[in-house]
Amino acid sequence: MIKEETIRSIPEPTLRRVPSYCQVLLGLAEQGQEYVSCTQLSEALHIDPTLIRKDIALAGATGRPKVGYLTRDLHRQLENFLGWNNARDAILVGAGSLGSALMGYKAFDQYGVNIVMAFDTDPEKVGRKIHDVPVLPLTRMPNLLERMKVHLGILTVPAEYAQTVGELMVMNGILAIWNFAPLALKVPEGIIVQNEDLFSSLGILSSKLAAVLKNEDDHFKEGER
Amino acid sequence: MIKEETIRSIPEPTLRRVPSYCQVLLGLAEQGQEYVSCTQLSEALHIDPTLIRKDIALAGATGRPKVGYLTRDLHRQLENFLGWNNARDAILVGAGSLGSALMGYKAFDQYGVNIVMAFDTDPEKVGRKIHDVPVLPLTRMPNLLERMKVHLGILTVPAEYAQTVGELMVMNGILAIWNFAPLALKVPEGIIVQNEDLFSSLGILSSKLAAVLKNEDDHFKEGER
DNA sequence: TAGATTGTTAATCGATTAACAATC
DNA sequence: TAGATTGTTAATCGATTAACAATC
Numbered sequence: 001m002i003k004e005e006t007i008r009s010i011p012e013p014t015l016r017r018v019p020s021y022c023q024v025l026l027g028l029a030e031q032g033q034e035y036v037s038c039t040q041l042s043e044a045l046h047i048d049p050t051l052i053r054k055d056i057a058l059a060g061a062t063g064r065p066k067v068g069y070l071t072r073d074l075h076r077q078l079e080n081f082l083g084w085n086n087a088r089d090a091i092l093v094g095a096g097s098l099g100s101a102l103m104g105y106k107a108f109d110q111y112g113v114n115i116v117m118a119f120d121t122d123p124e125k126v127g128r129k130i131h132d133v134p135v136l137p138l139t140r141m142p143n144l145l146e147r148m149k150v151h152l153g154i155l156t157v158p159a160e161y162a163q164t165v166g167e168l169m170v171m172n173g174i175l176a177i178w179n180f181a182p183l184a185l186k187v188p189e190g191i192i193v194q195n196e197d198l199f200s201s202l203g204i205l206s207s208k209l210a211a212v213l214k215n216e217d218d219h220f221k222e223g224e225r
Numbered sequence: 226m227i228k229e230e231t232i233r234s235i236p237e238p239t240l241r242r243v244p245s246y247c248q249v250l251l252g253l254a255e256q257g258q259e260y261v262s263c264t265q266l267s268e269a270l271h272i273d274p275t276l277i278r279k280d281i282a283l284a285g286a287t288g289r290p291k292v293g294y295l296t297r298d299l300h301r302q303l304e305n306f307l308g309w310n311n312a313r314d315a316i317l318v319g320a321g322s323l324g325s326a327l328m329g330y331k332a333f334d335q336y337g338v339n340i341v342m343a344f345d346t347d348p349e350k351v352g353r354k355i356h357d358v359p360v361l362p363l364t365r366m367p368n369l370l371e372r373m374k375v376h377l378g379i380l381t382v383p384a385e386y387a388q389t390v391g392e393l394m395v396m397n398g399i400l401a402i403w404n405f406a407p408l409a410l411k412v413p414e415g416i417i418v419q420n421e422d423l424f425s426s427l428g429i430l431s432s433k434l435a436a437v438l439k440n441e442d443d444h445f446k447e448g449e450r
Numbered sequence: 451t452a453g454a455t456t457g458t459t460a461a462t463c464g465a466t467t468a469a470c471a472a473t474c
Numbered sequence: 475t476a477g478a479t480t481g482t483t484a485a486t487c488g489a490t491t492a493a494c495a496a497t498c
Binding site for chain 1: 249336401426427
Binding site: 262263264274275278279282287288289290291292293294 | 453454455456457458
């Protein structure tokens with residue numbers, strides 16, 4: 001009998017850090033470094049080495065005291081852990097400038113994702129191929145999704161259509177949505193949404209900068225007195 | 226004498242939630258709703274109402290028991306808190322497909338950011354305007370940055386140039402970098418970097434989906450026995 | 451008034467960091 | 475061996491949630 005605990009999900013922060021380990025590991029492996037230590041990863045990424053060790057442990061990889069981890073093995077194990085080893089098909093809706101830019105990034109393959117089709121309502125775009133990805137009319141999506149068993153959807157339509165299109169995706173078997181529309185998509189329980197709200201992201205950066213500049217300013221004034 | 230504590234910086238999670246409050250508030254204000262309660266925001270965003278109240282308190286806004294907050298006032302105060310009320314100039318380096326897509330989003334104005342110039346090394350792009358933003362040769366960046374006192378930079382160059390261009394930005398007065406290259410930019414102490422690594426973002430989503438599908442699969446097998 | 455809501459203090463929870471034994 | 479490093483347990487820290495008095 002499997003204990004409930006076994007299904008405890010991976011902490012979000014770990015999931016966000018592991019890709020950066022992969023990236024550094026790949027670089028080191030290419031430089032021909034056979035073994036790698038947490039200390040080394042820590043220095044490259046400015047992350048506490050203990051934390052890295054815990055993340056690695058969560059991924060199920062083990063190392064050898066004094067020696068470290070086998071660089072290539074660790075890299076492979078972390079990719080495995082993320083499920084990036086065998087590519088997952090995805091569809092994209094909204095072949096505008098952002099959508100097209102995304103389709104252009106062939107590197108997605110490396111990250112376990114493969115955009116197989118795009119959909120749009122604009123007759124100008126439909127029927128063409130953008131970066132090798134065929135653009136089809138949105139009306140054909142339900143039928144095709146059902147046949148192809150795709151579960152991952154990328155949503156790059158204007159904000160006002162996002163909710164409707166999102167619902168259409170979910171109705172046809174999409175279980176995870178990568179949402180670029182600047183709004184909180186309402187989805188049924190169990191559907192995974194990752195909001196990639198670029199506007200607020202930049203806004204947050206800008207507000208951090210404002211805080212820094214304000215601080216400097218205050219210090220300056222303080223010095224004046 | 227100002228106490229040190231006064232400068233305690235805003236928690237990152239708060240900074241990430243506040244934009245979503247703004248968005249909902251704007252919607253409600255446009256619908257003509259005069260007052261809004263945390264309960265209402267909570268329902269719209271699936272965030273605990275106490276948490277929302279704390280975030281609002283951090284932003285310095287106050288409401289009235291039983292009544293709530295004045296919708297428009299709260300919206301304005303939160304925007305103020307984020308520093309989105311008066312636009313900050315930014316430059317963009319790398320006028321490729323992603324960079325162009327970003328320049329096309331006029332909505333950045335609303336989020337307190339205004340892209341004033343772009344730089345690229347491609348002679349095909351230099352001299353043109355993309356979505357009203359002039360594209361200039363990268364060699365002119367140092368001079369122009371110094372003159373214009375811009376502190377916010379958007380980095381949309383291919384990964385292999387990111388570190389070099391990032392350093393060039395920092396050398397010329399950029400204090401905050403919005404980095405789209407899939408690597409951890411090395412910057413001096415005090416420079417703010419926000420990594421918008423789209424590849425790993427999608428990768429994380431994909432791995433969450435993998436976990437869900439695996440779970441379902443396990444349950445299925447369990448049922449079989 | 452009664453009930454809803456704010457604002458705040460205390461409790462809980464989870465993630466990070468520190469400490470340290472085991473190991474090569 | 476000595477020193478570095480893993481793996482793990484305990485302590486700390488910060489963010490979230492619960493509890494509740496104040497208020498309209």
